[in-house]
Amino acid sequence: MKTTLTFLGTSTSVGIPVIGCDCASCSSDDPKNDRMRSSVHIQTATHSILVDSGPDLRQQALRHNLRKVDAVLYTHCHLDHTAGFDELRAFCWRRDSPLPLYSSLSCLDELSRVYAWAFSPENIYKGYIKPAVHPVAAPFMLGETKVTPLPVQHGSVETIGFRFDQAGQPSIGYIPDAKSIPETTLDLLDGLDHFIIDALRPSPHPTHLSLPEAIEIAQAVGAKQTWLTHISHETDYLLEESKLPPNIRFAHDTLTLS
Numbered sequence: 001m002k003t004t005l006t007f008l009g010t011s012t013s014v015g016i017p018v019i020g021c022d023c024a025s026c027s028s029d030d031p032k033n034d035r036m037r038s039s040v041h042i043q044t045a046t047h048s049i050l051v052d053s054g055p056d057l058r059q060q061a062l063r064h065n066l067r068k069v070d071a072v073l074y075t076h077c078h079l080d081h082t083a084g085f086d087e088l089r090a091f092c093w094r095r096d097s098p099l100p101l102y103s104s105l106s107c108l109d110e111l112s113r114v115y116a117w118a119f120s121p122e123n124i125y126k127g128y129i130k131p132a133v134h135p136v137a138a139p140f141m142l143g144e145t146k147v148t149p150l151p152v153q154h155g156s157v158e159t160i161g162f163r164f165d166q167a168g169q170p171s172i173g174y175i176p177d178a179k180s181i182p183e184t185t186l187d188l189l190d191g192l193d194h195f196i197i198d199a200l201r202p203s204p205h206p207t208h209l210s211l212p213e214a215i216e217i218a219q220a221v222g223a224k225q226t227w228l229t230h231i232s233h234e235t236d237y238l239l240e241e242s243k244l245p246p247n248i249r250f251a252h253d254t255l256t257l258s
Helices: 057-063 083-093 105-116 183-187 213-222 237-239
Strands: 004-009 039-043 048-051 071-073 099-103 131-135 140-142 143-154 157-166 172-175 195-197 223-228 248-250
Touching: 004 057, 057 083, 099 105, 105 131, 143 172, 143 183, 183 213, 195 213, 213 223, 237 248
Parallel strands: 048 071, 071 099, 099 131, 172 195, 195 223, 223 248
Antiparallel strands: 004 039, 039 048, 140 143, 143 157, 157 172
């Protein structure tokens, strides 16, 4: 079975269209300008892996007929990546074992604070989310897939991306939120087939990579194909994509890589 990655969402924290906005992106009838909050689903031969559970998770799961999740990986604790936590119940109704959650210790601590009912020892009810917490600071295995955490700078919140490697399958690097990438993390991105990176908008932003910054990093990484995600409504993707190198493209919701 081939590994696949599906973009469940590719927008920034407010989605596209933005509430109350009549800009070109928000009023567009191009389906690629209809973007939910950023998340991806990775299907391997052994595991169904969800990266982040944003506020659009219910709609995303219904759209893609997502019925099973074996592990959830969190990049950081911002609400556009965690606010769909309660929707994970749907993936626990048929589970007898706790649902594995992987992230930095600080993110897992914040999840346990906000969703204390799920992490409580008194949570004994069948079908409720029962997290199995796995703090990550080093590579780990999900079946035959090696997952490597990728520390990045994203404001004051501890944030990680993830690299996925499996023999005979394309390697994938996923960094949806970042302002800069340390040299030690860039070293971990060597030899990628697919690189997915934050590219918020053409102009600079204090906590996210701008489009020119993302292109510069993508060219330094040298992946076979780079996909831009976490897109703002300030980005006219058709106009900007026409200027991109041939191996760098904007991702869009429902896009599947295999």
